[in-house]
Amino acid sequence: MKHRPYLTQIDQNIERPDPQAHTKAVFILHDQLNLSAWPKWVQKEKPLLIFIESEAKGKSRPYHKKKLIYVLSSMRHFASECSKQGFPVFYHSTVDHYDKALEKILEEHTGLNLIYMTPSEWNTRRRLSQLKNKFEDRCSEIRNNFFLADVNEYKENITKGYRMEFFYREIRKKTGYLMHENEPEGGEWNYDEQNRKKLTAKIDLPEIKKFEPDEITREVTDLVEKNFSDHFGSTKDFGLAVTRKQAQILLDEFIEKRLDQFGPYEDAMSVRGDTLFHSGLSVYLNNGLLLPQEICDKAQLAYENGKARLNSVEGLIRQIIGWREFVRIYYEAMMPEVRNANHFNSRNSLPEIYWTGDTNMNCMSECLRPVIQNGYSHHIQRLMVLSNFSNLTETDPAQLNEWFWLAYTDAYEWVVLPNVLGMSTYADGGVLASKPYIAGGNYINKMSDYCKECSYSIKEKTGENACPFNYLYWNFIDQNRDTMSSNGRSNFMVNMYDKKPDEEKKEIRESSIRFIENIKRM
Ligand SMILES: Cc1cc2nc3c(=O)[nH]c(=O)nc-3n(C[C@H](O)[C@H](O)[C@H](O)COP(=O)(O)OP(=O)(O)OC[C@H]3O[C@@H](n4cnc5c(N)ncnc54)[C@H](O)[C@@H]3O)c2cc1C
Ligand code: SF4
Structure with missing residues (x-):
């Protein structure tokens, strides 16, 4: 077989089948990497599995280099595991989009019928549905099974003032997590009142395991360095899990060492750590290496065994069966018009610091650093610092959305868009959130240790030395x-x-106008 550059490991591990010898093929996208979420017949019949690496998709925006390594390496590992389990695996790489490569395969192999699962992202879905229209008799789509809730059951409610909290209660009842008959464990649905502690110096932060890149990851890293060299971030010190087994090790580590303190310190921010007591698991949930049920099952068990407190376990389960599912339904209900939402009519370009991290504002620099390094920051950093600053400086929400999408390893449009255009910028005018998420310096000072080391003074309210959040906040309100x-x-x-x-x-x-006018923008 012809040597395929940067696919040596795949070609060594997987025997390349002849598609002509098959009648049924299943196309598996890069974010559908878990056979338990596929129909049972797939496991039983072992049809031809098609995987495609699309350079056009990788280059559609300058995605973080570590995101590209993660996506490609975990797909290659998953394909190799399927091959070991006896599946015939056709692993393809193209400069074009998936649909074009699939079109060619279907044209060349006329006996082949293709099945795919509804893509979670809009653009891929449109491309594949055009392909389905072209190959009407040979191409079929099955329901996306990587989520818990049925979109069609709730979609219509989204624009009618249906809030996450109502949805969450319904899903709690349906799944039975932390429920006694029809009543919530402990008598309350939500324990967030107990979840707003500041992290003190006395609290030790547990280390989080990193994985040494193997041959597959090293080859993918070379590929990213060569073909995506102008993308955001760097490939240095890649340590994410790239297999289900490794992701399960990280899940167990979280349950054992951090879950108990997850709730109390959920809103805390600190120069001492990036993940703190958060799970760091979104990246694995969003491409299928982990499934939502298994995280919630293990969290509930930890509570039942007295290893994690209720406010932590309820908080985590709410994020996963509540927020995560809700934003996906919102996406389905609001696309594609929501992409242009801009309630406050903010038109400024994104500040340059989102790319460089170079700023004297310590909170911004501390929240941007882990994103530039690793494509991660936790929720409150995303919401109350990075988005907050963008709102207060009248930045175009679509540009902020684009940045969150390209800069984070866990970002896919179905999850990033609702969080940015719905939750954090209020661009949709209040469909998702009841009020804009904005805050002044006092909030950041209360929840973090950033202000102690900052060049700006948190105490001063206006002027050159004052914390910019202090005056920008009141300016925004006015x-x-x-x-x-x-x-x-x-x-x-x-x-x-x-x-x-x-x-x-x-x-x-005056301070606000001066500050906003002087920001260097992209
Ligand atoms: C502006 C902004 C952009 C965001 N972009 C993304 C994104 O691209 N991808 C993404 O997965 N999440 C996104 N979120 C939601 C949330 O911030 C991340 O899911 C979380 O920070 C991931 O880190 P973690 O796994 O340590 O989360 P934890 O704090 O440990 O939470 C546990 C899990 O709950 C889920 N979750 C929590 N909050 C949300 C939420 N609001 N929406 C969806 N799932 C949630 C995640 O799967 C997460 O892994 C965004 C939030 C904001 C405010
Ligand atoms: S003083 Fe203001 S700019 Fe500096 S870290 Fe605190 S909140 Fe951020």
């Missing part, structure tokens, strides 16, 4: 008072602003 007044909690802040002396209001406005 400039967007119509929206802010429409919600009881944020209306309170409008009233507080109105009570400020005129001189202070003038300084807030």
